Amino acid sequence: MTSTFDTMWAELEPIGRSADGGYHRFAWTAEDAALREWFAAEAARRGMSCVVDRAGNQWAWWGDPDADGPGVVTGSHLDSVPGGGAFDGPLGVVSAFAAVDLLREQGWTPSRPIGIAAFADEEGARFGVACTGSRLLTGALPVERALALTDADGVTLAEAVTRAGSDAASLGPDAEALRRVATFVELHVEQGRGLIHLDRPVGVASGIWPHGRWRVTLTGAANHAGTTPLDERRDPMLDLATLIQVARQAAAQHGALATVGKVEVTPNGVNAIPSQVRAWLDCRAREEAAVHAVVSELAGFTPTGESWTPPTVFDAALAARVAAAAGEPDAPAPLLDTGAGHDAGIFHAAGIPTAMLFVRNPTGISHAPAEFAERDDCLAGVRALAATLANLTSK
Ligand code: GLV
Ligand code: MN
Numbered sequence: 001m002t003s004t005f006d007t008m009w010a011e012l013e014p015i016g017r018s019a020d021g022g023y024h025r026f027a028w029t030a031e032d033a034a035l036r037e038w039f040a041a042e043a044a045r046r047g048m049s050c051v052v053d054r055a056g057n058q059w060a061w062w063g064d065p066d067a068d069g070p071g072v073v074t075g076s077h078l079d080s081v082p083g084g085g086a087f088d089g090p091l092g093v094v095s096a097f098a099a100v101d102l103l104r105e106q107g108w109t110p111s112r113p114i115g116i117a118a119f120a121d122e123e124g125a126r127f128g129v130a131c132t133g134s135r136l137l138t139g140a141l142p143v144e145r146a147l148a149l150t151d152a153d154g155v156t157l158a159e160a161v162t163r164a165g166s167d168a169a170s171l172g173p174d175a176e177a178l179r180r181v182a183t184f185v186e187l188h189v190e191q192g193r194g195l196i197h198l199d200r201p202v203g204v205a206s207g208i209w210p211h212g213r214w215r216v217t218l219t220g221a222a223n224h225a226g227t228t229p230l231d232e233r234r235d236p237m238l239d240l241a242t243l244i245q246v247a248r249q250a251a252a253q254h255g256a257l258a259t260v261g262k263v264e265v266t267p268n269g270v271n272a273i274p275s276q277v278r279a280w281l282d283c284r285a286r287e288e289a290a291v292h293a294v295v296s297e298l299a300g301f302t303p304t305g306e307s308w309t310p311p312t313v314f315d316a317a318l319a320a321r322v323a324a325a326a327g328e329p330d331a332p333a334p335l336l337d338t339g340a341g342h343d344a345g346i347f348h349a350a351g352i353p354t355a356m357l358f359v360r361n362p363t364g365i366s367h368a369p370a371e372f373a374e375r376d377d378c379l380a381g382v383r384a385l386a387a388t389l390a391n392l393t394s395k
């Protein structure tokens with residue numbers, strides 16, 4: 001298993017990596033196609049069937065989920081945020097294949113099929129909606145809305161899917177694919193420092209904070225930077241500065257996190273007052289009311305919701321079972337919650353018993369090139385995942 005883990009990691013490493021070490025792996029691009037090809041090849045190498053559901057997600061199956069299912073599914077996503085790290089998403093997919101390898105090395109015969117999934121566009125980096133693939137699959141994202149989403153170049157998701165060689169007309173929820181899943185377990189790099197403080201390589205998720213994204217359009221009047229007196233300007237960049245300050249203060253006041261990490265300036269010239277600024281607010285908190293309180297303080301900017309994930313509280317009995325299977329004989333894996341979003345949250349919301357494993361991240365940094373996990377911790381994660389899958393597929 002260790003050699004297959006290393007080989008898979010090395011194969012994925014160059015795909016979509018830029019010179020500064022950050023990853024740019026966006027949905028329905030050439031990088032996405034290379035990642036999909038990699039996934040299909042890993043499935044084929046193991047004699048697993050590989051199918052794509054109506055929402056564009058890939059599934060590899062050990063066993064037949066229609067004849068002998070529903071099965072236990074693990075996996076994550078292969079796309080990234082702009083300038084993202086190597087681990088967010090791919091660690092879960094690589095660990096899934098490595099866990100299957102380990103179970104086979106151990107001679108394990110699962111009592112039900114085991115599936116590995118790679119979900120499309122988890123980060124929503126290109127089209128704005130987080131967890132597009134799993135939301136489409138479960139029906140949480142209406143297909144008409146998905147098809148009409150546009151990227152920064154005005155390309156619709158429907159066009160992007162078509163250009164990538166898939167059939168946009170058949171995109172939609174997939175009850176059949178969903179019926180094959182009895183339980184979903186997502187392994188993910190931890191995106192914080194919880195496991196460092198607990199001095200443990202692997203943890204189990206208790207829940208995901210409620211979180212959402214809002215878009216704001218600020219309109220001004222384009223004009224010359226050198227000839228327009230300050231008191232005659234309508235500069236939307238000033239409104240953006242105010243919005244950012246208000247969001248920050250409101251977040252601090254309500255115990256939330258608020259981030260403006262994406263901005264589009266029109267026409268984006270150094271010597272021109274912009275005619276328009278579009279900005280995106282990401283807001284999260286442990287308490288749903290705190291998120292709403294922050295967003296309502298920005299009501300004057302008329303924010304438009306782009307995606308929303310309510311609080312996720314994973315099933316406590318399943319989390320305890322996974323913690324016992326994934327931990328040491330005398331110490332179950334610790335439970336911790338997270339402010340990061342995951343396809344696991346969408347599965348939970350769809351009523352599928354769901355759990356998550358986290359692997360220690362020594363920097364605590366994520367969505368950035370410095371995101372990391374030590375190899376030994378990654379391998380501990382694979383062993384924990386294999387033990388979890390064995391537990392969930394025992395007779
Ligand atoms: C996904 O990683 C998110 O939390 O936005
Ligand atoms: Mn992420």
Ligand code: MN
Pocket residue numbers: 077088089122188341342
């Ligand atoms: Mn992720």
